[in-house]
Structure formats: C-alpha cells, structure tokens
Amino acid sequence: MGYAQLVIGPAGSGKSTYCSELYKHCETIGRRINIVNLDPAAEDFDYPVMMDIRELISLDDVMEQLNLGPNGGLIYCMEHLEDNLHDWLDDELENFLDDDYLVFDCPGQIELFSHVPVLRNFVEHLKRKNFNVCVVYLLDSQFMTDVTKFISGCMASLSAMVQLELPHVNILSKMDLVRDKRGIDNYLDPEPTILLAELNERMAPQFQNLNKALIGLIDEYSMVSFMPLNLKKESSIKHVLAQIDNCIQFGEDADVKVKDVDPEDDE
Numbered sequence: 001m002g003y004a005q006l007v008i009g010p011a012g013s014g015k016s017t018y019c020s021e022l023y024k025h026c027e028t029i030g031r032r033i034n035i036v037n038l039d040p041a042a043e044d045f046d047y048p049v050m051m052d053i054r055e056l057i058s059l060d061d062v063m064e065q066l067n068l069g070p071n072g073g074l075i076y077c078m079e080h081l082e083d084n085l086h087d088w089l090d091d092e093l094e095n096f097l098d099d100d101y102l103v104f105d106c107p108g109q110i111e112l113f114s115h116v117p118v119l120r121n122f123v124e125h126l127k128r129k130n131f132n133v134c135v136v137y138l139l140d141s142q143f144m145t146d147v148t149k150f151i152s153g154c155m156a157s158l159s160a161m162v163q164l165e166l167p168h169v170n171i172l173s174k175m176d177l178v179r180d181k182r183g184i185d186n187y188l189d190p191e192p193t194i195l196l197a198e199l200n201e202r203m204a205p206q207f208q209n210l211n212k213a214l215i216g217l218i219d220e221y222s223m224v225s226f227m228p229l230n231l232k233k234e235s236s237i238k239h240v241l242a243q244i245d246n247c248i249q250f251g252e253d254a255d256v257k258v259k260d261v262d263p264e265d266d267e
C-alpha cells in the first residue's frame with residue numbers, strides 16, 4: 001500500500017511552494033516523503049525531485065518539433081505520460097517502498113482537471129498499483145476578495161472533484177499575505193444563505209435564479225470548506241497535513257502495523 005497526494009490548482013496558486021515547504025516540514029519531523037514533478041514546464045525546484053516527468057519528455061523539444069505553443073505542448077507531454085504509464089511510471093515506482101508517501105506537483109493548466117482525461121487515468125493507474133490517493137486543491141487566498149471570485153474558485157475545484165472522484169481537500173493558500181482575516185473567514189466554511197445574499201447583491205436581478213442554483217449546487221456537494229494554510233507557520237502545515245493523512249488513511253494503517261509487531265499483543 002502506497003500513499004499519494006495529487007497537488008492541483010490554478011497556475012500560480014502555490015503548488016510547488018507547498019510541496020517544498022511540506023518537504024521541509026517532514027524533514028524536520030523526521031518523516032519520509034517523496035516529491036514528484038509532473039510539470040514538464042517547471043524549471044527550478046526547492047525540493048529534491050524524486051521522480052521527474054522531464055526525464056520522460058522535454059517540453060522544449062515538443063514545442064520545437066511539433067510546432068506547438070506552451071499549452072498545447074504541455075497537453076502533449078501529459079498525454080505522452082499517459083501513454084507511458086505502464087513502462088516509465090511503473091519503472092520509476094519500482095524505486096519506492098511499499099508504504100512510501102508520494103506528493104505529485106502538477107501543472108496548473110485548468111484543462112487537466114476539467115476535461116482532459118490524463119490525470120484521471122494517471123490516478124486510476126496509481127489506484128491499481130495500490131495507492132491511496134487524495135486531491136489537494138490549492139486556491140490562492142489573495143483572490144478571495146469577493147463572492148464572485150469565490151464561486152468561480154469553487155466551480156473549478158468542483159470540476160476537479162467530479163473529474164477525478166477522489167477524496168478531496170481544499171486549501172486556501174498564501175494565508176501569510178492575508179491582512180484582513182475576517183474577510184476570509186466568510187469563505188472558509190461559508191453559510192449558503194449569506195453567499196446567496198452577497199451574490200444577489202453583486203449581480204443584476206435577472207441572475208437570481210441562476211445564483212440560487214449555483215449556491216445550491218455547491219452546498220449539496222458539501223465541498224465549500226477550505227482549510228487556510230500559512231506556510232510560514234509550522235502549526236498550520238502540521239494541521240493541514242494531518243487532515244490530508246486522515247483522508248488517505250495514512251496514520252491508521254501505520255498504527256495497525258505497530259500493533260501487529262507489539263510483543264505484548266501476543267498474550
């Protein structure tokens with residue numbers, strides 16, 4: 001049994017920074033995690049890269065040889081990854097132990113978790129390899145300045161939920177930059193009626209039915225809860241990691257194993 005976090009979210013939402021701070025945190029507490037780069041366009045890393053899509057395919061080569069732009073090139077690279085799950089990925093996974101913990105730093109192109117099936121197939125493959133996988137969806141708290149942005153952030157996250165069908169943890173990133181914490185509180189675990197009132201206030205009257213339907217949808221998926229993450233605070237990282245571990249049953253299996261070898265249990 002392996003464990004994996006699939007770190008996704010819009011471009012610039014802080015995925016790679018999250019991965020590197022998580023790595024540092026785990027290093028401090030003596031816990032082994034492995035960060036995998038799935039972004040063919042990434043250049044610099046603050047974390048040791050245990051597995052790297054750039055060893056499989058080069059975005060620059062793809063763009064040059066196939067005459068593609070950066071986004072088309074990226075999708076091509078990701079589809080190439082999909083075609084190589086059984087050889088490249090499986091070979092790379094051989095390097096890890098059975099109960100290793102992997103964190104996948106994904107690209108930020110929204111099409112990867114809205115309609116392109118690559119990540120879904122990638123996850124299915126990991127599941128077949130006996131990984132417990134969870135989505136860690138990052139949304140930049142800097143954009144949480146009004147209800148319309150919040151709704152669009154929720155919709156993108158919801159589309160990832162529907163696409164990937166995985167346990168899902170929503171995180172509001174870059175909390176160290178938030179000055180008005182009260183403004184953000186409304187969006188951490190929001191009250192649907194308050195959201196609806198705000199939305200109606202913001203938008204022209206003809207949208208009231210649509211607003212109601214949107215808020216109803218978000219409410220019914222009961223996914224509008226975001227966990228704030230301040231990477232400058234060790235306690236915040238610890239809290240978020242504990243929630244994610246819980247989602248993929250990380251600690252639980254470990255506990256069982258400890259008990260299994262406990263000699264006092266023999267009696």
Ligand SMILES: Nc1nc2c(ncn2[C@@H]2O[C@H](COP(=O)(O)OP(=O)(O)OP(=O)(O)O)[C@@H](O)[C@H]2O)c(=O)[nH]1
Pocket residue numbers: 009010011012013014015016017018039106107108109173174175176177230231
């Ligand atoms: N202050 C602050 N800045 C952050 C934080 N996380 C990320 N940033 C900054 O936000 C920018 C984008 O961060 P990345 O970690 O590269 O974001 P990403 O989601 O990996 O971006 P892509 O890979 O391009 O999709 C960088 O300039 C980071 O320094 C944070 O927690 N606090």
Ligand SMILES: [Mg+2]
Pocket residue numbers: 015016017039042105106107
């Ligand atoms: Mg990145």
